[in-house]
Amino acid sequence: MRAAKHILVLAFTALLAACSSNDVKVPENLTEAQLYQKASEQLENSNYSGAVDSLRALESRYPFGPFAEQAQLDLIFAYYKSMEPEAARASAERFIRLHPQNPNVDYAYYMRGLASNTADLGLVERYVPVDLSRRDPGQARQSFNQFSELLRRFPDSRYAPDARQRMIYLRNRLARYELHAADYYMKRKAYVAAINRGRYIVEHLQGTPSVEEALGIMVEGYQHLGLNQPADDALLVLQTNFPKSKLLDAEGNFIGHRVYSDVDPTILNTVTFGLFGDNTPKPQQAVEEEEEEQTGGPSVLNTMTFGWLGDDGEPVAPEPPTQQ
Template sequence: MHVKHLLLIATLALAACASNEPSDENLSEADLYRQAQSALDGKSYTNAVTKLKALESRYPFGRYAEQAQLELIYAYYKNGEPEAAKSAAERFIRLHPQHPSVDYAYYLKGLAAFDQDRGLMARFLPLEMSKRDPGAARDSYNEFARLTNRYPNSRYAPDAKQRMIYLRNVLAAYEVHVGNYYLKRNAYVSAANRGRYVVENFQETPAVGDGLALMVEAYQRLRLNDLADTSLAALKLNYPQHPSLVDGEFVPREKGDDERSWLAKATLGLIETDAPLPPGETRASQDVQRQFQDAEEALPEELKVDEPAKRSWWSRLTFGLFD
């Protein structure tokens, strides 16, 4: 028998088997829910999303409707769709504010925002979180804060509180990063204001020392000696090991106008003859990175997003289009 005949028979057999499988339209509510659970157990999250959406649309008042809505949040989150997960969580919270598991919806909404930066660019480029737009971090912090305030005894509250500490450090480190940018551009008033904002609003974060150092340098450049001396005294008292202090003396991060090259002055610091230290490379940002790793490792196994396998140079070059 020719190979093409064998292929034809195999194709017809597969088609016959597929035709015997009931379609979603013919499945009962219990069967749909069972298949959705099977897809979740098998980590087939795209298929799980399809089954759960079909279950909710076909049986909106069925016995599994609320559970399907809740598990749809989880399926979106595990499938790497943070926006869809947040929308599904918002919908569940709005429809079922008194549901026994509504705290889980708040928690997953916070996690979705927490992992939102882990998108396409973050997969292929080494981006530092303290230098990125803090919108997602702020959203995640707010969601975890709602969870801990409304449901302090929730089983998810302890983990949410730990993530809030990390997120607060991220937001503080971002303010330091912006302050260093202003300092580099000679915008000393703005740099001092950023430093003061960190000191006043982010106490007990690693960035407070960097905020004080920002204030010292900015006030020195502005020749506001009293404010500079006060900030320096606070820095020496509370952070004697800060990198800006060498043998007890303050060492400015940036060169003054009289020390900058003519090229740096003409381009407002955009082009330097000597490569400056990257803004944001501070002790605070290093601590934030370490805390992120700790928080990620503490995440329960069932909530961890599956990491992509190690990618080839061709995959990276084509952004994964030809994996």
């Protein structure tokens, strides 16, 4: 059923791409107010590509008009909703550079981090579940740093609470990336490399769910290398901080860490680049997240229509604030 839904989404995506039309040229005789009114109506009607055209026309024709700065804020939002994160990020950085004292510049900082978080996602990947923690973490780190800059400069910003939550997610994602790399090395008996990855999680990504597994990797890696004292030290930390860990038996003895990548991919998983046919055992956290998705995630209608219909209340990018 899940695979069938994914195939349906892929087909619908291809259909939309095939049926897309060329951008309509913005009339030359519109005043600045008329252009902004037109862009506002397009944003309200979720015609984000049309809003991009209108806002760009407004900015180029009336660069110093009363609507110019507001149009630049709206353009960041329109680019993001049009699934053009690179353009959204560039527009945000431009607004920050040109208007550092604007009362709504915190919105630009926020949207820059949001755009960076999705810059490495393709159209299909936005609607078909994939494990982002297996991706190169460069964009995730950049997004984390940008949200961090927002909190440092504007700790009381209205976007600060959401930015903190996104930073927690990104930090957990970065830790899972290191964990996948450690598992890869464990499977290939590169124990020193695996231990180093596990140690990095423990030392630099404390508080993430991956710390427990990282300690298990360190214990097992040291044991394979015959380094009993470091193995005992790591085991003591595991026993102290995770006394009910599934890596320990009822008496607290180490029973081996759970390797994510110990099962070879199926043919279907290989030919679909990991989208379908995954038979890799999932950690408990992933199982719980999947169950939550099945009960409270986006509806099929919401997924097929890219959020236009069947909205279930998922968090979305906030609309740009209005200039006072």
